[in-house]
Amino acid sequence: MTRAVQLAIAAVIGGAAAVERKGALQLMLSRPLALGPLLGAALGDVRGGLTIGVPLELLFLGAVNLGATLPDNETIAASCAVAAAVLAGQDTHIGVDETTATLAIALFLPTAVLGRRLERLTEGINRRLAARARATIAAQPARAIRLHLGGLLAPFLAGAAYTGIAAALAPFLAALRRGLDHHLVQGLEIGWIFFLAVCCASAVRAIRDxxxxxxxxxxxxxxxxxxxxxxxxxxxxx
Amino acid sequence: MTAPVRFGAFLRLRVFLRSLLLQASWNREGMQNLGFAYVLYPALCRLYPEGPARVAALQRHLDFFNCHPYLAAAVVGGALRLEERVAMGEVPAEAVPAYKRALGPPFAALGDAFFWGALRPATGLAGVLVALIAPSARPVWALATFLGLYNAIHLSARAWLFVHGYASPEGVVGALGAVHLPDSTSLIKATAATLAGAVAATLAVAGGWPIQTHHAVRAAIVVIAAYAILPKLGPYFTALAALAVGVAIGVATG
Structure with a gap:
């Protein structure tokens, strides 16, 4: 599989996951625990996807979309981190080890916050779609109702763009991984343990009991x- | 008045499948308003010929509506049946929006607590635990545990609610009450908490406990500290802070 094909696959899966998260189905295919291995499998490393999906699932276990509240976007963070880590792992021939996983998460965790902001923008687009549907329903009811599906476009494009860019940054992540000295590798390994510890604490907090x-x-x-x-x-x- | 009509199984299935896209145009102003009109569109086309009657029927679904996306299946089923009755002149048109307004908020609260607050964390943790205790097994088992458990309950609940809503719009509250969802929520939350503890211990064992006790003790301190500061910093900043501290300790002691 060429890198261009891998980038396209990552972008399509990232976009589809962004749509599944809220706009369609909600079968939890976009949760990090599912998306990680699925995207990993599509890119050629299912276990690498799971390595990143497991801690992100725990970290964002309490990310709940209650009414108008918006949590951090765990789907975009997972798709970006998995796409970059799996492809970087292939470039370095190491696979997704703890060091690569820690680097990918540190680099792409901020996309969870960017994703949330983007979701706010999407809501603005949807508000305009609903207003347009209301304005045109008397004249063209079928067309007005179809506007509803237009709401799936923005999350798809956003998810695809984020994941595609993250996948394209994989060579940079691979170069970073190769250039690490022994001390930094050890530091990142301990950072990984601390990160997992935070994920466990976050999982207990998520239960809200x-x-x-x-x-x-x-x-x-x-x-x-x-x-x-x-x-x-x-x-x-x- | 339109002639008596009863929606066929195919049309009901079509409406149910469209309800899986209820939130495609979710917005802060009308929330699932356009979505609800989209879901019922084929049914309203069946009831009313093209023209003002159909437009009026669609317009009454463009008002504000918000519910949990899964429990909304009951409201969709109930509204579908009420639309039949409106078309037959048995109930006034205002009965449909009133029904949606009455059921939306309480069903949203029930669904949020059960699905988002209990079932998803519990099944997610079960999947994570499978991934951790059987690392040599195929990752598909972790996926199957999470998605299989979650969706077996989620999809059957959606279908059951839709069928009950359509069969008896007024009786769906009683049917849901008989399921004792709050009791199940409490039980599933207790299970989820136990699974979270098991996940933490499994990670400690994988990290070297009890041979490398210092690693486990250090991780346990981070878990307790993170638990305390998570409400203030949130998962994102707490995770980045832990990563930074871990890297600093590793580099300093390396």
């Missing part, structure tokens, strides 16, 4: 103790 911290602490404590007990038994056995 007073009992959530206690339940989570009990479950993690129980698993940690069982693991410790298993290890002790293993060490003691001849």
């Amino acid at each position: 007073a009992r959530a911290p206690s339940f989570a602490a009990m479950a993690s404590g129980a698993i940690a103790l069982v693991t410790l007990a298993v290890k002790i038994l293993h060490w003691r056995s001849p």
Whole structure:
């Protein structure tokens, strides 16, 4: 598969995911946990997509579109980070290791905020579409109703543009990854652990229930103790 | 008055499928208003010939409407049935917008709490856990767990609500009440919290616990600190701050 084809595939999937997120279906195909491996598979590295999709899913687990509130756009962040990391991993022949994943997330996490702003713009376009439909419905009802589907265009174009640009930046990410010295690689590995820790905390917060911290602490404590007990038994056995 | 009419299965299916696009033109002013008119359009075309009657029917759906996109299926089904009755002269046209106004907000609250607040986090965490505990397995299992569990409930709920709404517009509230959604929400949230703890512990085990205890202790401190500062900084800035601190520690101790 040539790089141009990969860029086109990334852009189309990024655009489709942006549409699926709110405008159509909402089957959760645009959530990072689903989008990561799907986009990764389309670009040739399903596991690399999952490596980035898992923490982003946890981080944005509480991103909820309640009424008029707009959360950060986890779909655009995931599609950009996965497209760039998977293609960079292919360029470096390392794949999506923890260092590449950390770099991709650090570089493309801000697109979650940009995506949210873009969604506000989309709402403005949709408001105008609805106003136009209201104004023209008496004269051309079928055409006025079809304007509804025009609302899918802006998110598609935005998602495609963001993901396409991120994928095109993969050689830059690969060069950055290759140029890292040993200290920075170690730093990024610890940064990855800290990032995962924040993702876990964010997941507990996302549940919005007073009992959530206690339940989570009990479950993690129980698993940690069982693991410790298993290890002790293993060490003691001849 | 139009002759008595009952929508056929194909038309109802068509309306249901169009309801999957309800939010395509979501906007802050009318929210799902144009979407609702789009969803019912084939039915209104069947009821009214081209002309002022059809336009009037479409116009009553261009008023403000907001609901949870999944639970809106019940309102769509109910409005579809009421439109039949309006066309037959059994109820006044105002009954349809009144029905939508009455059901939209409470159904939105129920759907937000159940689907966004409980089911999605729980199924997402289940998928993440599968991805972590079986890293050698195909990633498709993580995907299948998340999408399979979520959509089995989501799609059957949407279809069930639409069918019930159409069968009995007035009875759909009672039918939904019998499901005890708030109780299920509470139970699923407890499950989600337990899964979140299991995910954190699985990551700690993958990171070296209990052999490299210092890594796990350091990560646990970050989890607690992040939990405290997340409401102030939000996930985006907290994540970037943690990345920066981690890199600084790694470089300094390297």
